[in-house]
Amino acid sequence: MSTFIFGHTTPDSDSIIGAISLSYLKNQLGEDTTPTRQGEINPETEFILDKFGFSKPELKTSYAGESVYLIDFMESSQSPKDINEATILGIVDHHKLGDLKTDAPLEMWVRPVGCSNTIVKQMFDYYDIEIPKNLAGIMACAILSDTVIFKSPTCTKEDTKACKELAELAEIEDYKALGMEMFIVKSNVLNATKEELVLRDFKDFNMGNSKIGVGQLEVVDLSVFDNMKNELFGAMKKLKEEGKRDSILLLLTDIMQEGSQLLVLSDTPEKIESAFNITLKDNQIWLPRVISRKKQIIPFLEKQF
Protein backbone atom coordinates (compact mmCIF):
# COMPACT_ATOMS: atom_id res chain seq x y z
CA MET A 1 0.00 0.00 0.00
CA SER A 2 1.41 3.33 -1.05
CA THR A 3 2.23 6.02 1.49
CA PHE A 4 0.76 9.42 0.63
CA ILE A 5 2.76 12.65 0.81
CA PHE A 6 0.99 15.99 0.85
CA GLY A 7 1.17 19.61 1.95
CA HIS A 8 -1.30 21.90 3.71
CA THR A 9 -4.85 22.87 2.77
CA THR A 10 -5.09 25.55 0.03
CA PRO A 11 -1.66 24.42 -1.13
CA ASP A 12 1.00 26.82 -2.36
CA SER A 13 3.89 25.96 -4.67
CA ASP A 14 6.09 24.72 -1.82
CA SER A 15 3.39 22.28 -0.64
CA ILE A 16 2.71 20.88 -4.11
CA ILE A 17 6.32 20.71 -5.26
CA GLY A 18 7.46 19.43 -1.86
CA ALA A 19 5.04 16.49 -2.16
CA ILE A 20 6.47 15.70 -5.60
CA SER A 21 10.14 16.09 -4.61
CA LEU A 22 9.88 14.23 -1.29
CA SER A 23 7.94 11.41 -2.95
CA TYR A 24 10.63 11.07 -5.64
CA LEU A 25 13.33 10.92 -2.95
CA LYS A 26 11.45 8.38 -0.80
CA ASN A 27 10.83 6.18 -3.84
CA GLN A 28 14.53 6.28 -4.72
CA LEU A 29 15.17 5.14 -1.13
CA GLY A 30 12.99 2.09 -1.72
CA GLU A 31 9.66 3.25 -0.28
CA ASP A 32 6.40 3.25 -2.24
CA THR A 33 4.96 6.76 -2.00
CA THR A 34 2.51 8.89 -3.97
CA PRO A 35 2.31 12.70 -3.90
CA THR A 36 -1.19 14.11 -3.37
CA ARG A 37 -2.75 17.50 -2.68
CA GLN A 38 -5.51 18.73 -0.36
CA GLY A 39 -6.88 21.40 -2.70
CA GLU A 40 -6.70 23.20 -6.04
CA ILE A 41 -3.34 24.45 -7.25
CA ASN A 42 -2.83 28.19 -7.76
CA PRO A 43 -1.83 29.87 -11.04
CA GLU A 44 1.82 30.20 -9.98
CA THR A 45 2.11 26.48 -9.22
CA GLU A 46 0.40 25.65 -12.51
CA PHE A 47 2.93 27.84 -14.35
CA ILE A 48 5.86 26.10 -12.64
CA LEU A 49 4.59 22.55 -13.24
CA ASP A 50 3.81 23.34 -16.90
CA LYS A 51 7.22 24.89 -17.47
CA PHE A 52 9.07 21.78 -16.31
CA GLY A 53 6.64 19.16 -17.63
CA PHE A 54 5.02 17.90 -14.43
CA SER A 55 1.37 16.98 -13.87
CA LYS A 56 -0.34 18.11 -10.70
CA PRO A 57 -0.59 15.47 -7.93
CA GLU A 58 -3.92 13.69 -7.44
CA LEU A 59 -6.50 15.49 -5.26
CA LYS A 60 -7.13 13.53 -2.06
CA THR A 61 -8.76 14.97 1.04
CA SER A 62 -9.36 11.88 3.20
CA TYR A 63 -6.60 9.74 4.72
CA ALA A 64 -8.24 7.51 7.36
CA GLY A 65 -6.33 4.24 7.63
CA GLU A 66 -3.47 5.47 5.43
CA SER A 67 0.20 6.06 6.19
CA VAL A 68 1.33 9.57 5.36
CA TYR A 69 4.21 12.00 5.25
CA LEU A 70 3.36 15.67 5.74
CA ILE A 71 5.28 18.44 4.05
CA ASP A 72 5.20 22.18 4.73
CA PHE A 73 2.81 22.02 7.72
CA MET A 74 2.25 20.53 11.16
CA GLU A 75 -0.98 22.19 12.31
CA SER A 76 -4.26 20.30 12.69
CA SER A 77 -6.04 23.36 11.26
CA GLN A 78 -4.18 22.83 7.96
CA SER A 79 -4.65 19.04 7.95
CA PRO A 80 -7.23 16.72 6.42
CA LYS A 81 -10.22 16.33 8.77
CA ASP A 82 -9.42 12.66 9.45
CA ILE A 83 -5.69 13.14 10.10
CA ASN A 84 -6.11 11.51 13.54
CA GLU A 85 -7.10 8.27 11.82
CA ALA A 86 -3.95 8.28 9.66
CA THR A 87 -0.46 7.13 10.67
CA ILE A 88 1.99 10.01 10.34
CA LEU A 89 5.33 8.40 9.43
CA GLY A 90 7.15 11.70 9.06
CA ILE A 91 7.05 15.48 8.70
CA VAL A 92 9.26 17.79 6.63
CA ASP A 93 8.53 21.38 7.53
CA HIS A 94 9.85 24.86 8.20
CA HIS A 95 7.14 26.26 10.48
CA LYS A 96 6.61 26.48 14.22
CA LEU A 97 5.88 23.29 16.15
CA GLY A 98 2.12 22.88 15.82
CA ASP A 99 -0.54 20.85 17.56
CA LEU A 100 -0.39 17.54 15.70
CA LYS A 101 0.49 14.47 17.77
CA THR A 102 1.36 10.88 16.97
CA ASP A 103 1.06 7.59 18.86
CA ALA A 104 4.46 6.31 17.76
CA PRO A 105 7.95 7.59 16.97
CA LEU A 106 8.31 9.29 13.60
CA GLU A 107 10.79 11.01 11.31
CA MET A 108 10.94 14.82 11.37
CA TRP A 109 13.14 17.07 9.25
CA VAL A 110 12.27 20.54 10.47
CA ARG A 111 14.53 23.55 9.97
CA PRO A 112 14.02 27.32 10.49
CA VAL A 113 14.65 28.01 6.78
CA GLY A 114 12.61 29.80 4.11
CA CYS A 115 11.25 26.82 2.20
CA SER A 116 10.44 23.12 2.67
CA ASN A 117 12.14 22.30 -0.61
CA THR A 118 15.42 23.60 0.83
CA ILE A 119 15.11 20.83 3.43
CA VAL A 120 14.22 18.25 0.77
CA LYS A 121 17.35 19.35 -1.16
CA GLN A 122 19.39 18.75 2.03
CA MET A 123 17.78 15.31 2.36
CA PHE A 124 18.83 14.46 -1.22
CA ASP A 125 22.38 15.53 -0.30
CA TYR A 126 22.28 13.56 2.96
CA TYR A 127 21.26 10.35 1.17
CA ASP A 128 23.48 11.15 -1.82
CA ILE A 129 20.63 10.76 -4.33
CA GLU A 130 20.84 12.52 -7.69
CA ILE A 131 18.13 15.10 -8.49
CA PRO A 132 16.79 14.89 -12.05
CA LYS A 133 17.03 18.11 -14.07
CA ASN A 134 13.32 18.94 -14.23
CA LEU A 135 12.74 18.09 -10.57
CA ALA A 136 15.60 20.45 -9.68
CA GLY A 137 13.79 23.11 -11.76
CA ILE A 138 10.52 22.97 -9.83
CA MET A 139 12.36 22.76 -6.50
CA ALA A 140 14.33 25.92 -7.36
CA CYS A 141 11.04 27.66 -8.23
CA ALA A 142 9.49 26.61 -4.91
CA ILE A 143 12.39 28.27 -3.08
CA LEU A 144 12.17 31.43 -5.22
CA SER A 145 8.44 31.57 -4.45
CA ASP A 146 8.59 30.92 -0.70
CA THR A 147 11.51 33.30 -0.13
CA VAL A 148 10.10 36.01 -2.47
CA ILE A 149 13.26 35.74 -4.60
CA PHE A 150 15.43 35.79 -1.43
CA LYS A 151 13.85 39.04 -0.16
CA SER A 152 11.85 37.52 2.69
CA PRO A 153 13.27 37.78 6.23
CA THR A 154 12.66 34.01 6.40
CA CYS A 155 15.29 33.44 3.69
CA THR A 156 18.54 31.93 4.99
CA LYS A 157 21.92 31.21 3.46
CA GLU A 158 20.82 27.59 3.25
CA ASP A 159 17.92 28.61 0.99
CA THR A 160 20.04 30.66 -1.40
CA LYS A 161 22.68 27.91 -1.52
CA ALA A 162 20.10 25.19 -2.22
CA CYS A 163 18.33 27.31 -4.83
CA LYS A 164 21.52 28.15 -6.69
CA GLU A 165 22.62 24.51 -6.75
CA LEU A 166 19.19 23.43 -7.98
CA ALA A 167 19.12 26.16 -10.65
CA GLU A 168 22.48 24.90 -11.88
CA LEU A 169 21.24 21.30 -12.03
CA ALA A 170 18.18 22.52 -13.92
CA GLU A 171 20.33 24.62 -16.25
CA ILE A 172 18.33 27.75 -15.42
CA GLU A 173 20.50 30.63 -16.56
CA ASP A 174 18.84 33.55 -14.81
CA TYR A 175 16.92 32.30 -11.79
CA LYS A 176 16.02 35.79 -10.59
CA ALA A 177 14.36 36.53 -13.94
CA LEU A 178 12.46 33.25 -13.63
CA GLY A 179 11.40 34.32 -10.16
CA MET A 180 10.06 37.63 -11.49
CA GLU A 181 8.21 35.76 -14.24
CA MET A 182 6.55 33.62 -11.55
CA PHE A 183 5.53 36.64 -9.51
CA ILE A 184 4.06 38.32 -12.57
CA VAL A 185 1.90 35.23 -13.09
CA LYS A 186 1.01 35.40 -9.41
CA SER A 187 0.08 39.07 -9.77
CA ASN A 188 -2.71 38.28 -12.17
CA VAL A 189 -5.64 38.63 -9.84
CA LEU A 190 -8.27 39.62 -12.38
CA ASN A 191 -9.52 36.17 -13.41
CA ALA A 192 -10.53 35.04 -9.94
CA THR A 193 -13.46 35.79 -7.63
CA LYS A 194 -12.64 37.81 -4.53
CA GLU A 195 -13.28 34.78 -2.33
CA GLU A 196 -10.84 32.76 -4.42
CA LEU A 197 -8.27 35.52 -3.97
CA VAL A 198 -8.62 35.59 -0.18
CA LEU A 199 -8.32 31.79 -0.10
CA ARG A 200 -5.51 31.51 -2.66
CA ASP A 201 -2.79 31.36 0.00
CA PHE A 202 -4.81 31.13 3.20
CA LYS A 203 -3.99 29.44 6.50
CA ASP A 204 -6.04 28.93 9.65
CA PHE A 205 -4.40 28.89 13.06
CA ASN A 206 -5.85 27.82 16.41
CA MET A 207 -4.56 30.39 18.88
CA GLY A 208 -5.77 29.96 22.43
CA ASN A 209 -9.50 29.36 21.89
CA SER A 210 -9.67 31.55 18.78
CA LYS A 211 -9.55 30.57 15.13
CA ILE A 212 -7.57 33.08 13.11
CA GLY A 213 -7.37 32.96 9.33
CA VAL A 214 -4.52 34.73 7.54
CA GLY A 215 -4.38 35.06 3.76
CA GLN A 216 -1.63 36.57 1.66
CA LEU A 217 -1.39 37.78 -1.94
CA GLU A 218 2.03 38.65 -3.25
CA VAL A 219 2.14 40.92 -6.29
CA VAL A 220 4.68 42.99 -8.16
CA ASP A 221 2.48 46.10 -8.01
CA LEU A 222 -0.07 46.77 -5.28
CA SER A 223 -2.17 49.01 -7.53
CA VAL A 224 -3.94 45.93 -8.94
CA PHE A 225 -5.98 45.94 -5.72
CA ASP A 226 -6.92 49.62 -5.88
CA ASN A 227 -10.48 49.10 -7.04
CA MET A 228 -11.29 45.88 -5.27
CA LYS A 229 -10.69 46.54 -1.55
CA ASN A 230 -14.41 46.72 -0.70
CA GLU A 231 -15.08 43.48 -2.50
CA LEU A 232 -12.14 41.80 -0.75
CA PHE A 233 -13.56 42.92 2.62
CA GLY A 234 -16.91 41.48 1.54
CA ALA A 235 -15.33 38.09 0.81
CA MET A 236 -13.41 38.24 4.11
CA LYS A 237 -16.61 38.97 6.02
CA LYS A 238 -18.34 35.96 4.47
CA LEU A 239 -15.41 33.64 5.26
CA LYS A 240 -15.13 35.00 8.79
CA GLU A 241 -18.78 34.23 9.50
CA GLU A 242 -18.93 30.88 7.74
CA GLY A 243 -15.76 29.61 9.41
CA LYS A 244 -16.61 31.02 12.88
CA ARG A 245 -13.27 32.78 12.90
CA ASP A 246 -12.38 35.40 15.50
CA SER A 247 -10.35 37.30 12.91
CA ILE A 248 -9.47 37.28 9.25
CA LEU A 249 -6.33 39.07 8.09
CA LEU A 250 -5.33 39.56 4.49
CA LEU A 251 -1.82 40.65 3.57
CA LEU A 252 -1.53 42.37 0.20
CA THR A 253 2.20 42.17 -0.27
CA ASP A 254 4.11 44.34 -2.74
CA ILE A 255 7.31 42.42 -3.42
CA MET A 256 8.99 45.36 -5.17
CA GLN A 257 8.18 47.96 -2.49
CA GLU A 258 8.80 45.24 0.13
CA GLY A 259 5.87 45.84 2.39
CA SER A 260 2.26 44.79 2.91
CA GLN A 261 -1.15 46.43 3.11
CA LEU A 262 -2.85 44.63 6.00
CA LEU A 263 -6.64 44.20 5.82
CA VAL A 264 -8.33 43.16 9.07
CA LEU A 265 -11.78 41.98 10.10
CA SER A 266 -11.81 40.97 13.75
CA ASP A 267 -14.03 40.50 16.81
CA THR A 268 -11.06 41.70 18.85
CA PRO A 269 -9.35 44.36 16.68
CA GLU A 270 -7.57 45.73 19.77
CA LYS A 271 -5.56 42.51 19.97
CA ILE A 272 -4.47 42.88 16.36
CA GLU A 273 -3.50 46.50 16.97
CA SER A 274 -1.52 45.55 20.09
CA ALA A 275 0.19 42.69 18.27
CA PHE A 276 1.80 45.04 15.75
CA ASN A 277 1.66 48.27 17.75
CA ILE A 278 -0.51 49.91 15.09
CA THR A 279 -3.77 51.82 14.73
CA LEU A 280 -6.03 50.52 12.00
CA LYS A 281 -7.78 53.04 9.78
CA ASP A 282 -10.77 51.77 7.78
CA ASN A 283 -9.71 48.28 8.96
CA GLN A 284 -6.34 48.53 7.23
CA ILE A 285 -2.77 49.80 7.43
CA TRP A 286 0.46 49.77 5.40
CA LEU A 287 3.23 47.74 7.09
CA PRO A 288 6.59 48.66 5.60
CA ARG A 289 9.14 45.82 5.27
CA VAL A 290 6.58 43.19 6.30
CA ILE A 291 6.50 40.41 3.71
CA SER A 292 6.57 37.20 5.76
CA ARG A 293 3.37 35.90 7.33
CA LYS A 294 5.29 33.20 9.15
CA LYS A 295 7.96 35.39 10.69
CA GLN A 296 6.45 38.88 10.86
CA ILE A 297 2.76 38.17 11.50
CA ILE A 298 2.00 34.82 13.16
CA PRO A 299 4.38 34.97 16.17
CA PHE A 300 3.01 38.40 17.16
CA LEU A 301 -0.59 37.20 16.88
CA GLU A 302 0.26 34.09 18.96
CA LYS A 303 1.40 36.32 21.79
CA GLN A 304 -1.98 38.11 21.88
CA PHE A 305 -4.35 35.15 21.60
Next chain:
Amino acid sequence: MSTFIFGHTTPDSDSIIGAISLSYLKNQLGEDTTPTRQGEINPETEFILDKFGFSKPELKTSYAGESVYLIDFMESSQSPKDINEATILGIVDHHKLGDLKTDAPLEMWVRPVGCSNTIVKQMFDYYDIEIPKNLAGIMACAILSDTVIFKSPTCTKEDTKACKELAELAEIEDYKALGMEMFIVKSNVLNATKEELVLRDFKDFNMGNSKIGVGQLEVVDLSVFDNMKNELFGAMKKLKEEGKRDSILLLLTDIMQEGSQLLVLSDTPEKIESAFNITLKDNQIWLPRVISRKKQIIPFLEKQF
Protein backbone atom coordinates in the same frame (compact mmCIF):
# COMPACT_ATOMS: atom_id res chain seq x y z
CA MET B 1 23.77 34.43 26.73
CA SER B 2 24.27 30.70 26.61
CA THR B 3 21.61 28.39 25.23
CA PHE B 4 20.79 25.45 27.51
CA ILE B 5 20.51 21.88 26.26
CA PHE B 6 18.80 19.26 28.38
CA GLY B 7 16.86 15.99 28.36
CA HIS B 8 13.70 14.87 30.13
CA THR B 9 12.83 14.80 33.83
CA THR B 10 14.36 11.85 35.76
CA PRO B 11 17.05 11.72 33.11
CA ASP B 12 18.47 8.47 31.76
CA SER B 13 21.89 8.04 30.18
CA ASP B 14 20.65 9.09 26.73
CA SER B 15 19.24 12.36 28.11
CA ILE B 16 22.39 13.26 30.02
CA ILE B 17 24.89 12.17 27.37
CA GLY B 18 22.74 13.67 24.61
CA ALA B 19 22.89 17.06 26.33
CA ILE B 20 26.68 16.78 26.50
CA SER B 21 27.18 15.53 22.92
CA LEU B 22 24.71 17.96 21.31
CA SER B 23 26.20 20.87 23.25
CA TYR B 24 29.70 19.94 22.08
CA LEU B 25 28.49 19.78 18.46
CA LYS B 26 26.60 23.09 18.67
CA ASN B 27 29.63 24.80 20.20
CA GLN B 28 31.83 23.48 17.39
CA LEU B 29 29.31 25.02 14.98
CA GLY B 30 29.82 28.41 16.63
CA GLU B 31 26.91 28.54 19.06
CA ASP B 32 27.31 29.13 22.79
CA THR B 33 25.52 26.29 24.57
CA THR B 34 25.63 24.63 27.99
CA PRO B 35 24.41 21.11 28.82
CA THR B 36 22.16 20.89 31.87
CA ARG B 37 19.94 18.28 33.53
CA GLN B 38 16.49 18.32 35.10
CA GLY B 39 17.21 15.80 37.83
CA GLU B 40 19.67 13.45 39.52
CA ILE B 41 21.70 11.08 37.37
CA ASN B 42 21.27 7.33 37.82
CA PRO B 43 24.05 4.87 38.76
CA GLU B 44 24.47 3.70 35.15
CA THR B 45 25.00 7.24 33.89
CA GLU B 46 27.44 7.93 36.73
CA PHE B 47 29.40 4.79 35.77
CA ILE B 48 29.59 5.90 32.13
CA LEU B 49 30.63 9.50 32.87
CA ASP B 50 33.27 8.32 35.35
CA LYS B 51 34.67 5.77 32.93
CA PHE B 52 35.30 8.38 30.23
CA GLY B 53 36.23 11.30 32.49
CA PHE B 54 33.18 13.55 32.20
CA SER B 55 31.49 15.56 34.97
CA LYS B 56 27.72 15.55 35.19
CA PRO B 57 25.98 18.61 33.69
CA GLU B 58 24.73 21.32 36.04
CA LEU B 59 21.29 20.77 37.63
CA LYS B 60 18.81 23.36 36.36
CA THR B 61 15.04 23.05 36.60
CA SER B 62 13.80 26.50 35.59
CA TYR B 63 14.20 28.00 32.11
CA ALA B 64 11.90 31.05 31.93
CA GLY B 65 13.36 33.63 29.56
CA GLU B 66 16.06 31.24 28.29
CA SER B 67 16.70 29.79 24.85
CA VAL B 68 16.85 26.01 24.88
CA TYR B 69 17.40 22.87 22.84
CA LEU B 70 15.57 19.76 24.02
CA ILE B 71 17.02 16.29 23.61
CA ASP B 72 15.32 12.92 24.03
CA PHE B 73 11.80 14.29 24.73
CA MET B 74 9.01 16.48 23.39
CA GLU B 75 6.25 16.05 25.96
CA SER B 76 5.16 18.84 28.31
CA SER B 77 4.82 16.21 31.06
CA GLN B 78 8.59 15.58 30.84
CA SER B 79 9.49 19.29 30.59
CA PRO B 80 10.46 21.93 33.13
CA LYS B 81 7.34 23.57 34.58
CA ASP B 82 8.13 26.91 32.93
CA ILE B 83 8.90 25.50 29.45
CA ASN B 84 6.21 27.78 27.95
CA GLU B 85 8.25 30.80 29.03
CA ALA B 86 11.37 29.52 27.27
CA THR B 87 12.22 29.77 23.56
CA ILE B 88 12.65 26.30 22.09
CA LEU B 89 15.23 26.67 19.31
CA GLY B 90 15.34 23.00 18.48
CA ILE B 91 14.53 19.40 19.41
CA VAL B 92 16.55 16.22 18.86
CA ASP B 93 14.44 13.20 19.72
CA HIS B 94 13.37 9.67 18.87
CA HIS B 95 9.91 9.56 20.45
CA LYS B 96 6.39 10.20 19.24
CA LEU B 97 5.32 13.74 18.44
CA GLY B 98 4.22 15.14 21.79
CA ASP B 99 2.23 18.12 22.94
CA LEU B 100 4.87 20.86 23.06
CA LYS B 101 4.30 23.87 20.81
CA THR B 102 6.38 26.85 19.76
CA ASP B 103 5.57 30.38 18.58
CA ALA B 104 8.23 30.41 15.88
CA PRO B 105 9.96 28.05 13.44
CA LEU B 106 12.55 25.74 14.96
CA GLU B 107 15.04 23.00 14.17
CA MET B 108 13.94 19.38 14.68
CA TRP B 109 16.02 16.25 14.15
CA VAL B 110 13.60 13.46 14.97
CA ARG B 111 14.08 9.88 13.77
CA PRO B 112 12.36 6.58 14.65
CA VAL B 113 15.62 5.09 15.93
CA GLY B 114 16.61 3.51 19.23
CA CYS B 115 18.60 6.35 20.78
CA SER B 116 18.92 10.15 20.59
CA ASN B 117 22.70 9.84 20.45
CA THR B 118 22.38 7.94 17.18
CA ILE B 119 20.78 11.09 15.77
CA VAL B 120 23.49 13.30 17.29
CA LYS B 121 26.10 11.03 15.64
CA GLN B 122 24.32 11.57 12.30
CA MET B 123 24.38 15.32 12.94
CA PHE B 124 28.16 15.18 13.52
CA ASP B 125 28.47 13.32 10.19
CA TYR B 126 26.14 15.80 8.44
CA TYR B 127 28.22 18.78 9.56
CA ASP B 128 31.47 16.84 9.13
CA ILE B 129 32.65 17.59 12.70
CA GLU B 130 35.15 15.26 14.37
CA ILE B 131 34.02 13.47 17.55
CA PRO B 132 36.66 13.41 20.33
CA LYS B 133 37.58 9.95 21.61
CA ASN B 134 36.00 10.21 25.06
CA LEU B 135 32.83 11.84 23.75
CA ALA B 136 32.50 8.95 21.28
CA GLY B 137 32.84 6.61 24.28
CA ILE B 138 29.89 8.03 26.22
CA MET B 139 27.78 8.29 23.06
CA ALA B 140 28.41 4.59 22.29
CA CYS B 141 27.36 3.75 25.87
CA ALA B 142 24.15 5.78 25.51
CA ILE B 143 23.23 3.71 22.45
CA LEU B 144 24.10 0.42 24.20
CA SER B 145 21.90 1.51 27.11
CA ASP B 146 18.88 2.73 25.14
CA THR B 147 18.87 -0.25 22.77
CA VAL B 148 19.56 -2.80 25.55
CA ILE B 149 22.75 -3.85 23.72
CA PHE B 150 20.84 -3.94 20.39
CA LYS B 151 18.18 -6.32 21.78
CA SER B 152 15.34 -3.80 21.95
CA PRO B 153 12.75 -3.83 19.13
CA THR B 154 13.43 -0.07 18.91
CA CYS B 155 17.00 -0.78 17.75
CA THR B 156 17.59 -0.05 14.06
CA LYS B 157 20.48 -0.62 11.67
CA GLU B 158 21.28 3.06 12.09
CA ASP B 159 21.79 2.52 15.84
CA THR B 160 24.12 -0.45 15.45
CA LYS B 161 26.06 1.35 12.71
CA ALA B 162 26.44 4.53 14.79
CA CYS B 163 27.40 2.58 17.92
CA LYS B 164 30.04 0.53 16.12
CA GLU B 165 31.58 3.63 14.54
CA LEU B 166 31.59 5.42 17.91
CA ALA B 167 33.10 2.39 19.67
CA GLU B 168 35.88 2.38 17.07
CA LEU B 169 36.56 6.10 17.57
CA ALA B 170 36.64 5.49 21.34
CA GLU B 171 38.92 2.47 20.90
CA ILE B 172 36.50 0.25 22.81
CA GLU B 173 37.53 -3.30 21.95
CA ASP B 174 34.48 -5.23 23.14
CA TYR B 175 31.46 -2.95 23.23
CA LYS B 176 29.06 -5.77 24.07
CA ALA B 177 31.09 -6.59 27.17
CA LEU B 178 31.02 -2.90 28.10
CA GLY B 179 27.24 -2.99 27.63
CA MET B 180 26.94 -5.94 30.00
CA GLU B 181 29.14 -4.15 32.54
CA MET B 182 26.76 -1.17 32.37
CA PHE B 183 23.70 -3.35 32.87
CA ILE B 184 25.30 -5.08 35.85
CA VAL B 185 25.77 -1.62 37.40
CA LYS B 186 22.16 -0.88 36.52
CA SER B 187 21.06 -4.14 38.16
CA ASN B 188 22.28 -3.03 41.56
CA VAL B 189 18.96 -2.09 43.12
CA LEU B 190 19.86 -2.74 46.74
CA ASN B 191 21.24 0.68 47.68
CA ALA B 192 18.13 2.66 46.78
CA THR B 193 14.75 3.21 48.40
CA LYS B 194 11.79 1.62 46.63
CA GLU B 195 10.50 5.06 45.64
CA GLU B 196 13.87 5.89 44.12
CA LEU B 197 13.70 2.64 42.15
CA VAL B 198 10.24 3.36 40.74
CA LEU B 199 11.38 6.86 39.77
CA ARG B 200 14.80 5.85 38.44
CA ASP B 201 13.62 5.69 34.82
CA PHE B 202 10.11 7.08 35.07
CA LYS B 203 8.03 9.01 32.54
CA ASP B 204 4.63 10.66 32.80
CA PHE B 205 2.31 10.85 29.81
CA ASN B 206 -0.85 12.88 29.36
CA MET B 207 -3.24 10.54 27.56
CA GLY B 208 -6.69 11.94 26.92
CA ASN B 209 -7.51 13.47 30.30
CA SER B 210 -5.50 10.91 32.25
CA LYS B 211 -2.00 11.14 33.66
CA ILE B 212 -0.20 7.82 33.30
CA GLY B 213 3.22 7.20 34.83
CA VAL B 214 5.40 4.39 33.49
CA GLY B 215 8.65 3.35 35.17
CA GLN B 216 11.12 0.75 34.00
CA LEU B 217 14.01 -1.08 35.65
CA GLU B 218 16.29 -3.13 33.41
CA VAL B 219 18.31 -5.83 35.11
CA VAL B 220 20.35 -8.87 34.13
CA ASP B 221 18.45 -11.13 36.52
CA LEU B 222 14.88 -10.52 37.64
CA SER B 223 15.35 -12.44 40.90
CA VAL B 224 16.76 -9.28 42.53
CA PHE B 225 13.13 -8.12 42.84
CA ASP B 226 11.82 -11.36 44.39
CA ASN B 227 11.59 -10.05 47.92
CA MET B 228 10.63 -6.47 47.24
CA LYS B 229 7.44 -6.58 45.14
CA ASN B 230 5.17 -5.54 48.02
CA GLU B 231 7.42 -2.61 48.85
CA LEU B 232 7.54 -1.57 45.17
CA PHE B 233 3.73 -1.62 45.08
CA GLY B 234 3.74 0.52 48.23
CA ALA B 235 5.97 3.12 46.59
CA MET B 236 3.84 3.03 43.43
CA LYS B 237 0.67 3.61 45.48
CA LYS B 238 2.21 6.65 47.14
CA LEU B 239 3.36 8.13 43.83
CA LYS B 240 0.01 7.41 42.20
CA GLU B 241 -1.85 9.32 44.92
CA GLU B 242 0.60 12.19 45.26
CA GLY B 243 0.77 12.76 41.51
CA LYS B 244 -2.98 12.32 40.91
CA ARG B 245 -2.18 9.69 38.31
CA ASP B 246 -4.85 7.48 36.81
CA SER B 247 -2.34 4.64 36.57
CA ILE B 248 1.20 3.72 37.46
CA LEU B 249 2.95 0.94 35.58
CA LEU B 250 6.34 -0.47 36.46
CA LEU B 251 8.22 -2.68 34.02
CA LEU B 252 10.77 -5.00 35.61
CA THR B 253 12.73 -5.96 32.53
CA ASP B 254 15.01 -8.97 32.39
CA ILE B 255 17.43 -8.23 29.58
CA MET B 256 18.78 -11.80 29.45
CA GLN B 257 15.37 -13.53 29.38
CA GLU B 258 14.14 -10.68 27.17
CA GLY B 259 10.80 -9.99 28.81
CA SER B 260 9.21 -7.87 31.51
CA GLN B 261 7.23 -8.38 34.67
CA LEU B 262 4.53 -5.68 34.51
CA LEU B 263 3.31 -4.22 37.82
CA VAL B 264 0.10 -2.16 37.62
CA LEU B 265 -1.82 0.13 39.93
CA SER B 266 -4.72 1.74 38.11
CA ASP B 267 -8.11 3.38 38.56
CA THR B 268 -9.07 1.77 35.26
CA PRO B 269 -7.28 -1.62 35.23
CA GLU B 270 -9.66 -2.88 32.52
CA LYS B 271 -8.09 -0.38 30.11
CA ILE B 272 -4.61 -1.71 30.88
CA GLU B 273 -5.82 -5.29 30.40
CA SER B 274 -7.46 -4.39 27.08
CA ALA B 275 -4.39 -2.52 25.91
CA PHE B 276 -2.22 -5.64 26.08
CA ASN B 277 -4.95 -8.29 25.86
CA ILE B 278 -3.96 -9.69 29.26
CA THR B 279 -5.50 -10.60 32.60
CA LEU B 280 -3.64 -9.22 35.60
CA LYS B 281 -3.15 -11.51 38.59
CA ASP B 282 -2.21 -9.82 41.88
CA ASN B 283 -1.81 -6.61 39.81
CA GLN B 284 0.96 -8.12 37.68
CA ILE B 285 1.83 -10.31 34.72
CA TRP B 286 4.91 -11.58 32.83
CA LEU B 287 5.12 -10.18 29.29
CA PRO B 288 7.50 -12.27 27.20
CA ARG B 289 9.61 -10.40 24.60
CA VAL B 290 8.45 -6.99 25.91
CA ILE B 291 11.48 -4.83 26.68
CA SER B 292 10.64 -1.46 25.09
CA ARG B 293 8.39 0.98 26.94
CA LYS B 294 8.34 3.29 23.92
CA LYS B 295 7.42 0.74 21.28
CA GLN B 296 5.66 -2.07 23.15
CA ILE B 297 3.85 -0.23 25.96
CA ILE B 298 3.07 3.45 25.26
CA PRO B 299 1.36 3.16 21.82
CA PHE B 300 -1.04 0.51 23.19
CA LEU B 301 -1.89 2.63 26.23
CA GLU B 302 -2.45 5.68 23.99
CA LYS B 303 -5.14 3.77 22.10
CA GLN B 304 -7.05 3.07 25.34
CA PHE B 305 -6.92 6.49 27.01
